[in-house]
Amino acid sequence: xxxxxxxxxxxxxxxxxxxxxxxxxxxxxxxxxxxxxxxxxxxxxxxxxxxxxxxxxxxxxxxxxxxxxxxxxxxxxxxxxxxxxxxxxxxxxxxxxxxxxxxxxxxxxxxxxxxxxx
Amino acid sequence: xxxxxxxxxxxxxxxxxxxxxxxxxxxxxxxxxxxxxxxxxxxxxxxxxxxxxxxxxxxxxxxxxxxxxxxxxxxxxxxxxxxxxxxxxxxxxxxxxxxxxxxxxxxxxxxxxx
Numbered sequence: 001x002x003x004x005x006x007x008x009x010x011x012x013x014x015x016x017x018x019x020x021x022x023x024x025x026x027x028x029x030x031x032x033x034x035x036x037x038x039x040x041x042x043x044x045x046x047x048x049x050x051x052x053x054x055x056x057x058x059x060x061x062x063x064x065x066x067x068x069x070x071x072x073x074x075x076x077x078x079x080x081x082x083x084x085x086x087x088x089x090x091x092x093x094x095x096x097x098x099x100x101x102x103x104x105x106x107x108x109x110x111x112x113x114x115x116x117x118x
Numbered sequence: 119x120x121x122x123x124x125x126x127x128x129x130x131x132x133x134x135x136x137x138x139x140x141x142x143x144x145x146x147x148x149x150x151x152x153x154x155x156x157x158x159x160x161x162x163x164x165x166x167x168x169x170x171x172x173x174x175x176x177x178x179x180x181x182x183x184x185x186x187x188x189x190x191x192x193x194x195x196x197x198x199x200x201x202x203x204x205x206x207x208x209x210x211x212x213x214x215x216x217x218x219x220x221x222x223x224x225x226x227x228x229x230x231x232x
């Protein structure tokens with residue numbers, strides 16, 4: 001199994017509070033991703049990173065920010081949590097390739113964080 | 119741009135019966151295709167992937183999928199279902215030369231009846 005951990009695994013918070021989720025990898029993979037999973041929607045990409053300090057937005061980035069100061073850590077922050085951000089959040093990693101082979105490698109997923117915003 | 123459609127949010131089969139989970143994709147560039155499985159309260163695990171080599175791809179746990187360009191399909195099959203196959207299955211696509219972002223289908227929940 002790929003070495004990916006997520007913390008915390010469960011969190012309950014109140015509307016308006018800031019929340020930070022952490023993803024940590026031991027594989028030295030270049031790409032890291034944050035997804036949210038909601039019933040009937042599958043997984044949707046929030047943000048991703050293609051290197052230290054290199055990040056970009058995904059499909060559902062509003063209300064979220066990310067940071068990657070080290071290869072192994074990718075943080076997802078909800079600046080002011082809302083009830084619509086209640087979800088299960090998954091981190092994923094991928095080796096990533098360059099040029100025409102980009103996109104070829106599978107992503108490996110962490111165990112997830114269940115976030116409830118009251 | 120890429121998209122994935124999984125036909126049937128729920129599929130129920132009897133133990134020992136054929137499993138067929140359908141996935142159709144749309145991609146403006148040659149695609150890479152993936153099937154993932156998710157057991158309750160767990161992350162996603164890769165079942166198999168198509169990366170433009172053989173069109174019939176074999177994966178773990180006896181699953182396989184066939185890439186059919188003419189039908190833009192990548193259906194997942196298993197000849198004989200086991201109770202342990204009960205899970206949710208996701209098809210995903212990424213595009214060759216892209217950043218590698220996966221576009222997921224909405225998932226198909228497989229139930230296996232004894």
